[in-house]
Amino acid sequence: MIEETEQVYELQMEKLQKLEEENRQLRVMVEQDWLTGIYNRGTIELKINQQLQMYQKGALFVLDVDHFKQINDQYGHICGDVALKKIAAVLKKITYKNGSAGRVGGDEFVIFYPEADDESFIEEKRKEIRSLLKQIQVTDGASIYVSICGCMYRPNDDYISMFRRADALLVKEKHIRRRLDGEHVYNDIYMSENLLVDIELIRKELREQEIIPGAFCQDYHSFQNIYRFIERRMSRIQGEAGLILFTLMNPKGAYPSFEQQEQCMFALKRIIQSSLRLGDVFTQYSSFQFLVMALDTKEEGIQCIIDRIQKAFAQNACLKDKMLLHHDFPLEAVHTHVAR
Template sequence: MKHILVVDDVINDLKCAEEILRDIYQVTTVDTGEKALLFLEENMPDLILLDVDMPAMNGYEVMEQLKQDEVFSGIPVVFFIEGSDRENEIRCLKMGAMDFIKKPFEPELMLSRIGRILKLTEQNKILQDIARKDGLTDLLNRRYMEKLLNQTDNREEKGFFLLLDLDNFKLVNDTFGHVVGDEVLVRFAGVLKEEVDKEGCVCRLGGDEFAIYIPKDYKKETLKKIVRRMIAVIEFEVNELLSESCGFKVSVSIGIAEKPGDGRSFMELYSAADKALYYVKQNGKRGFHFYGDSQKDIEESEKENKLINLIQLQRLIQEKGCGAGAYKVEYDGFKRIYHFISRCKDRKSQDLQLLLFTVKDTSDNEIGNEKADKGIRILEEAVVQSLRKEDVATKCGNIQYVAILVNASYQNGTIVAHRIQQKFDELLKDDTMTLVYEMQSV
């Protein structure tokens, strides 16, 4: 039911208007302009019926206040005027009113005008929504993002502009066709909408290029956590659509610009974020980079990728079904881990640590199949000998093992990880391979 706010200092007129409207609309009545503005601080009616002649604050003064507020300026206003005052009629329309209604009220005429205005307003909202949305993903479009950032150009508002690009998206279209490519973009957009809160703005700039504006003064470490999770979840969801035999994975690269340090307008922020994105693309793709930061070394980039992998693994464990994901876990192992996690989440006192072990060639070369088989067998034995009965572990991939430590602090988890590394070295009996790990609290 549409909500109408009626503002009039004449009590009989308020009662009359409410009597005419109440069977069709939700009606709120107030008898001063000041009360109307107070009401609007916490409410958003669909239409305001506003008397011109009121003491203290008249209808024109209330209208001026509404026009100065971005939120309230979109509410349609209809003025009440006395008799046939041509000057008032012209002034009402010039101030931006949708129409005027003369006193005394004629019920049928009043309802007809209000119905027409509400219908026109609804149609305009639909057209505005179409004009600012991307047709495929239902995200906001570039035009809206430009307008938003250019409106805040002169403000000292702090925030972050993220430019996102899907790596290997051309291969998706070439391999599976544009229908699947569109599904990938829609799923990508869906993740962004879920991961960005209501204050943020998410848009599709075109093709596989997306942008996010977050109007918050986050510390960089906080934003890094958000971005890592975003990359992990996007890759997890998108790669589920693709066949395992296609020979490639879609990943995400993100360039980040800071407002106002790297720019204020859309083009300034876009240009800075684009340069940061180019840096990621030129350095192996997958990951993120801040425009103002110095170059990352290889070790730091690998660490970021491992953290992203851990988030993906955590998401896989929490999935209820056994589908494709970042890691392929054997079904029985998957079920054991999933049900175990579910049980532990019900016990609020439980601390859980997620450990991901990876066997690597000490020469930094790609590990061969024969060496990988030997390494994973030794790793499995080291894990079995080092963990308690209540812990859960399973193989994931040909050179990786995942373990979940029950009722263990982060410090305890570090001790266990080092114990497994030592056991691995003892069982290996040479220095051809090394064992590395990443850990995250669940």
């Protein structure tokens, strides 16, 4: 009887331990951001409010990644996700002992230090965080840049009031940020209507900061605006350009499956980018199509581009069981009508 009782007790304890572990895993799933593993928006707000009530002090920082959409457009969403994970890993490390970090938006993060009580802490910590995050590289040596601002606790503050104050500072900083010799230079003054803007500064802001070899990859909306600009230009200046639509299809003439699309389209994007010139533009048109605009190119040049991409495509091991179809058509000058 004693042995049976001990066996029943051990079995119940195993079930209890298993249940506790399952509950722990569920709490983690509820509290953590699914991609980065740090706190999600709801949890970080709850944690910060609890700490504010306890300490009645603290410093809250808001940061986001500059031009994050361009990272996704140029390198793909997988690289974008990796960059966010790397950022989260840094934030988790620097808040491990005396702070907390959470992801509150696509590329927006919050950090809170509950024991901070000196205004000088804000600028010191900003420099430290920016320096650490600046070391993160997306791919091919391309670094990320972040904007970060913070604020100190004021009487009766809660998470929302502190977040709004820090976020407002972040918006103002973005307006006055200057890029010089590839580095972000921040000013401590705010934009005013009387501020004179140096034309050289504008040129530096407009220029592509890190030129990626090969064609210029853009999202479809930007590609559309470039197309319309080229049309307008060709109505004034004689020139030739062409559009090429590349479509992925399997040997049976059907579109690739959902599982195949991501791998195939990633490989095709690399092929197109490396096969075109620096001045050519392309975009993803659909889940299985890319649209290319080749500038200053005659009909025979268009065919050379098609042949070059098809050859590289056929030599790619992971794409050998796919067919690459194409269709090209000329880009004509827009016809303008002037009212008399």
